[in-house]
Amino acid sequence: MTRPQIAKEKNPVFGTGILQGMWVTMKNFIDSYFKKADQGGIFTIQYPEELCRISENSRNFPFLVYDAAPDSPRCTACGICERECPTKCIHVEMAKDTAGKPLRKPAVFEIDYGLCMNCGMCEDVCPFDSIFMDRVYEIAGRDRTKDMLIGKDALLKPNAYFQKIRPKDAADIDARRKAAEAKKAAAARPATPPDAGGTAS
Amino acid sequence: MNPAMSFLDSIFVNLKLWTLNLIGHFLPGWAVILASIVISGVVILCLGPVIMMYLTLLERKVVGRMQNRYGPNRVGPWGLLQPIADGIKMFTKEDIVPTNADKVIHLLAPIVIVVPALMVFLVVPFGRDMTAADLSIGVLYFIAVSSVTTLPIFMGSWASRNKYSMIGGMRTAAQMISYEVPMTLAVVPVIMMSQSLSTASIVNAQEGLRWFVFTPWGLAGFVIFFICTVAECNRPPFDLPEAESELVAGFHTEYSGMKFALFYMAEYMNAFTLSAIAVTLFLGGWQGPFLPSWVWFFTKTFALIFAMIWFRATFPRFRVDQLMGIAWKLLLPLTLVNMLVAGLWYFIPGITGWVGAAVILAVSFLGLTALNKPVIPEKRVYLLEN
Ligand code: SF4
Ligand code: SF4
Numbered sequence: 001m002t003r004p005q006i007a008k009e010k011n012p013v014f015g016t017g018i019l020q021g022m023w024v025t026m027k028n029f030i031d032s033y034f035k036k037a038d039q040g041g042i043f044t045i046q047y048p049e050e051l052c053r054i055s056e057n058s059r060n061f062p063f064l065v066y067d068a069a070p071d072s073p074r075c076t077a078c079g080i081c082e083r084e085c086p087t088k089c090i091h092v093e094m095a096k097d098t099a100g101k102p103l104r105k106p107a108v109f110e111i112d113y114g115l116c117m118n119c120g121m122c123e124d125v126c127p128f129d130s131i132f133m134d135r136v137y138e139i140a141g142r143d144r145t146k147d148m149l150i151g152k153d154a155l156l157k158p159n160a161y162f163q164k165i166r167p168k169d170a171a172d173i174d175a176r177r178k179a180a181e182a183k184k185a186a187a188a189r190p191a192t193p194p195d196a197g198g199t200a201s
Numbered sequence: 202m203n204p205a206m207s208f209l210d211s212i213f214v215n216l217k218l219w220t221l222n223l224i225g226h227f228l229p230g231w232a233v234i235l236a237s238i239v240i241s242g243v244v245i246l247c248l249g250p251v252i253m254m255y256l257t258l259l260e261r262k263v264v265g266r267m268q269n270r271y272g273p274n275r276v277g278p279w280g281l282l283q284p285i286a287d288g289i290k291m292f293t294k295e296d297i298v299p300t301n302a303d304k305v306i307h308l309l310a311p312i313v314i315v316v317p318a319l320m321v322f323l324v325v326p327f328g329r330d331m332t333a334a335d336l337s338i339g340v341l342y343f344i345a346v347s348s349v350t351t352l353p354i355f356m357g358s359w360a361s362r363n364k365y366s367m368i369g370g371m372r373t374a375a376q377m378i379s380y381e382v383p384m385t386l387a388v389v390p391v392i393m394m395s396q397s398l399s400t401a402s403i404v405n406a407q408e409g410l411r412w413f414v415f416t417p418w419g420l421a422g423f424v425i426f427f428i429c430t431v432a433e434c435n436r437p438p439f440d441l442p443e444a445e446s447e448l449v450a451g452f453h454t455e456y457s458g459m460k461f462a463l464f465y466m467a468e469y470m471n472a473f474t475l476s477a478i479a480v481t482l483f484l485g486g487w488q489g490p491f492l493p494s495w496v497w498f499f500t501k502t503f504a505l506i507f508a509m510i511w512f513r514a515t516f517p518r519f520r521v522d523q524l525m526g527i528a529w530k531l532l533l534p535l536t537l538v539n540m541l542v543a544g545l546w547y548f549i550p551g552i553t554g555w556v557g558a559a560v561i562l563a564v565s566f567l568g569l570t571a572l573n574k575p576v577i578p579e580k581r582v583y584l585l586e587n
Contacts, residue, residue, distance in 0.1 A: 014570035018516075025267045025515040032266040044270050 056166060059133030060118045062090075062111060064155045065162050073156055074130035077106040081122035081131055089115035090122060109155060113139060114148030129173050135165055210493040214330050217241075241333040245322045253469040254284035259503075260469075260510050267514035294458035302455065303360040310357030311456065311463035317349040318470040324400050325477045328487045328495030332401045339400035340392060343478055344385055347433065350471065351377040354442065354452050357464070361455035369451030372521065373442040376432060379528040380439075384429035386536035387422045390543035391482045400478075404486030412485035417558040418543040421566075423483035425532050425539070427505065430475035432528070434468055436509055438516035441524060476505035530573050538565040 028040070035041035045052055062081075066073040077094040095107035122131045134157075141147020163170040208215075217240055225233050258273065258280060265272025273280035298307055324339040326332040336342050351374055358370025391413055392398060395406035413419035432439035443451030453464045480486060480501040487494035489501075519527070538561065546558040 013567070014573075021515050022511060025511060028269060029263065029267045029511075029514075032269060040269075042266075042269050042271060046271075 054135055056168065058135050059120065059166075061113050061116055061134050061136060061139070061150075062120075062122050062131050062155075063134040063157050064109065064131055064152070065129070065159050066156050067159050070153070070156045071105075073105060074128050075106050075109065075126075076104045076128050076130070077102075077109070078127070080125050080127065084121050084125045085116075086119060086121060087115045087117055089113075106152060109152040110149055111155060112149050114144050129177060132162055132166070132169075206491075206493065210329055210495075212493075213328070213495065245319065245333055249319050249322060249470050249473075250466060252473050253466045254288065256469045256473060256506065257287070257465070258284050259506070260513070263507065263510045264514045267511070288462070291459050291462040296458045296460065297455070299362055299455050301362040303362070306356050306360035307455070308460075310353045310360060311460040311467075313356065314350060314353035314467040315463055315470070317346045317353075318467040318474065320346045321471075321474040321478070325474060326401050326404050326481055326486050327477075327498055328493070331487075331495060335399060335401045338398045340388060340398045340403070340482070343400070344381075344388070347471070347475070348377070348381050350433070350467070353467075357456065358452035361452075363455050365448045365450075366452050366454045369442045369444075369448050369454070373435065373452060375521075376435075376439065376441060376524060376528075379525055380429045380432040380532075383425055383528060383532035383536045384433065386533070387426040387429065387539065388482060389536075389540050390418050390422050393540070393543055394547065400481050400486075404481055404488060407485040407488050409488070410485070410490075412483065412488065414483045414485075416546060417555065417562055418539050418546055419483055421535065421539050421542070421562050423479065425536055426483065427479055427508070428527075428532065430479055431509055431512060432524075434471035434475055436468070436472060437513040438518050439524065440518060441521060444518055446518075472506060472509055473502065476502045476509070479505055526573065531569055534569055535562075535566065538562065 031040045032042045037043035064073055064075055075092075077092050079092050079094075082088075082090045082092045089112040091108065091110045091112075092106050093108040095103040095105050097103055118133070120133050123133050139148075159170070159174075163174075217237070220240065221233055221237055224236050228236070261283075262272040262280070273283040276282040276286045298304060321343055323334045324332065324336055324343055326335075332339075354373045354377075355370045358366040358373070361367075391403060394413065395403045397403060397406070407413055414423045435442050441451075442448075443453065445451075448454070453461055456464060477498070480498065484501050484505075487498040489497035492500075542558045542561050545561070546554045548554070549557060
């Protein structure tokens with residue numbers, strides 16, 4: 001095995017290297033006025049006025065998706081995410097009707113953003129395609145216990161929002177859900193007449 | 202020079218004269234003389250800190266641009282109020298004095314360091330007839346006063362009772378005393394040629410476009426002098442006394458709040474006055490066509506300050522041995538050669554002297570750098586067999 005020899009810098013006169021270095025910084029200085037960010041100019045983004053372009057894969061905090069209306073979310077309050085969350089920052093309570101029968105939707109759904117470590121485990125385990133990772137970042141609060149505890153109303157966001165922030169994932173999931181629904185409907189139809197007959201007799 | 206230009210040229214001088222005339226109507230003669238001193242003094246005392254404040258902004262902006270960022274741009278338009286915000290912050294900060302510090306000297310050092318920085322302003326010719334005190338020994342005064350800066354820095358570092366401060370102070374002493382020597386010797390040819398130690402008459406000797414920098418010895422002297430000034434005011438790449446990466450903050454480690462700000466003020470005022478003196482000695486001072494004299498002066502001075510900032514954005518810090526080596530083994534012999542060359546240039550007129558001087562300088566530069574070439578040992582490569 002031979003290593004590549006380090007090329008020796010050849011500067012005939014003492015000081016030319018210094019001048020070369022100075023030219024580099026001078027070029028940067030001039031470019032910062034006349035060039036665009038992608039050509040060597042300044043690429044600072046002036047934050048409150050302009051926002052960073054976020055890549056589609058960026059994700060941080062979870063939110064809940066609803067299809068038609070916020071009072072009929074996809075979440076069935078099964079509690080899997082609550083159990084799987086490594087930091088135990090999700091709290092789910094199932095809603096019950098007046099008779100005390102479970103309604104398969106959450107009455108309380110809270111996530112403590114102050115505790116959440118953005119791992120995305122909840123998104124992975126949810127069997128009902130309900131919880132997904134969001135990309136909100138302007139969520140600073142004054143009180144850790146109050147402002148960082150996000151309730152159900154704030155967590156629920158329409159599917160359109162999900163399609164907007166993560167179009168690819170949303171399209172995949174929508175397609176899968178549609179297929180599953182169609183399959184369910186197809187499975188249900190042939191079973192209906194005998195079943196219907198059965199109930200009639 | 203047309204009347205409008207000469208009006209602009211002497212606007213500050215005339216302003217002062219009008220004020221003095223006005224005072225002369227009401228007050229006796231001695232009061233007018235006193236007022237004349239006070240006016241110049243007040244102008245300089247205001248000029249120093251204001252220049253310092255905006256130099257910090259300029260530095261941050263320019264260094265930012267060179268590093269592909271904007272620099273401060275939030276406080277006021279283009280960040281113009283940033284120095285004021287910084288000043289307020291500095292005033293409101295807690296002043297911490299270490300328990301074991303020598304309290305009196307610790308307090309005194311930042312106050313004393315501003316004094317020589319301000320005193321040098323006195324002999325700077327800002328424009329035609331705009332020297333606050335045209336001393337006949339102006340250059341000598343500048344050299345003497347500016348070298349006092351070492352003392353307060355060392356006072357501060359000693360009084361802090363902190364080893365980082367101590368190392369920083371030691372380095373300052375070594376560095377400043379070393380660079381004093383070539384700096385002073387680089388000025389000698391200028392004094393030889395202009396046959397005066399007064400800054401105003403040195404500028405007068407460069408009438409028209411006969412700036413000293415356009416001669417071989419002047420160019421060499423200017424480069425040496427400028428390198429030494431950068432070292433004198435502890436600016437990168439000669440910022441060993443306050444090397445952040447090794448010494449926390451060097452000699453001002455134990456200073457906070459306004460005391461710290463005073464050290465900074467002295468540093469920036471030194472950067473300004475040293476550039477101004479370099480302009481006076483080599484770049485023709487306020488001499489220049491078309492524009493009013495003080496515009497020329499400030500343009501040239503800020504060009505030199507820009508160069509200092511440019512150095513800071515470009516170069517990494519020297520090692521201590523390299524620092525000393527450059528001062529004693531390269532700059533000092535070069536200045537000696539330069540003095541000889543200046544004499545030759547003076548006595549051999551015309552193109553012969555010019556070319557001869559240039560050749561001698563070039564040869565001695567190449568010879569000195571060749572002699573100074575460090576021995577770089579052959580890179581050893583250990584091959585791992587199998
Ligand atoms: S992202 Fe991770 S930590 Fe945050 S709520 Fe989901 S499972 Fe819990
Ligand atoms: S978000 Fe998903 S996993 Fe969590 S409770 Fe609702 S349905 Fe279950």
